[in-house]
Amino acid sequence: MDEVSGFCIKQRSGYGGGNNGGSGGTGTKCGRWNPTTEQVKVLTDLFRSGLRTPSTDQIQKISSQLSFYGKIESKNVFYWFQNHKARERQKRRRFLVDEPNEFHHQGKLPSTKYLAELNQVSEPEIVLETLQLFPLNSFTEPMESEKCRLFSNDYCKENSYNIGTQMDHPTLDLRLSFL
Amino acid sequence: MDEVSGFCIKQRSGYGGGNNGGSGGTGTKCGRWNPTTEQVKVLTDLFRSGLRTPSTDQIQKISSQLSFYGKIESKNVFYWFQNHKARERQKRRRFLVDEPNEFHHQGKLPSTKYLAELNQVSEPEIVLETLQLFPLNSFTEPMESEKCRLFSNDYCKENSYNIGTQMDHPTLDLRLSFL
DNA sequence: AGATTATGAATGAAGG
């Protein structure tokens, strides 16, 4: 999984039914960006697809696409990738390096044997050619994908990405090929 | 469909994080790390000795040492310091901003523990910067992590720290010098 | 028991 934990969707006080067209996560105080689940999903999938450091152009486009799901700015996308990447690495460096040492004495644990799944941070680092997250019900034919430029150290593969059927929106076609 | 009104998806059966990864079985309630008294004591003493932001190396060593008292991971140490520092600052700030007259508590009184905490905050905090935490090499490169002087409420005091005398464990010498 | 507090964990934003 992308993150260490199963993810808990955090939300501000449940705003009444989707009144927010693009009011982002919280309806009240917009101190900082609070990504919606759809936004997180898209970003995560992009990341897992291999995108690590999107260019300014890409950021713009991603942001633009994600703005459909709620308020978002380019810098949010930028920060998201930075943080995600950094924490992925940090997890490995700081947390994974943790030794499997196990001396329990003081505790009252009944010596439950546990298997630490430390490999959860091992990143497959695979790059999908065509990412299909949502089995596309609609038949949005992907337009001719633009040629992806390879950046310095990024994998930029053309991704066919579609989102639809998740929200009540008019079949947003979010192919990653727009990148 | 239930709106984004976040519901917390129960954590997947354990993740690298938490603490008790397993207890075997499936539906194990993956709780969070619950430090033992000794662990808290050591951490607190370290903090009070001036350690505020341990480096990765230090974190790992602390974690390693504390693992004697129970299960612990590096990330726990990391978060502990992170939280402790943040909350100390937070309390301090709140204390300064808070009501100038700390006597009129007409409503419900804060718990004794809370008051104790406040009292603790009010006492002079001593942050060492000469704590020899990095005596590993003869020519130790001084880390440049001495920029925490943003707020001028740091005092310098020479201090030698030794925990070993307070422990009731075999021969674990937990002097901070191990850092 | 439910309400409240304490605190582990997470993450958006920056700083450097």
Add this chain to the structure above:
DNA sequence: CCTTCATTCATAATCT
């Protein structure tokens, strides 16, 4: 890139 800070969420601990 890396580290750090602020804020928040979730939950164990505790109180009433």
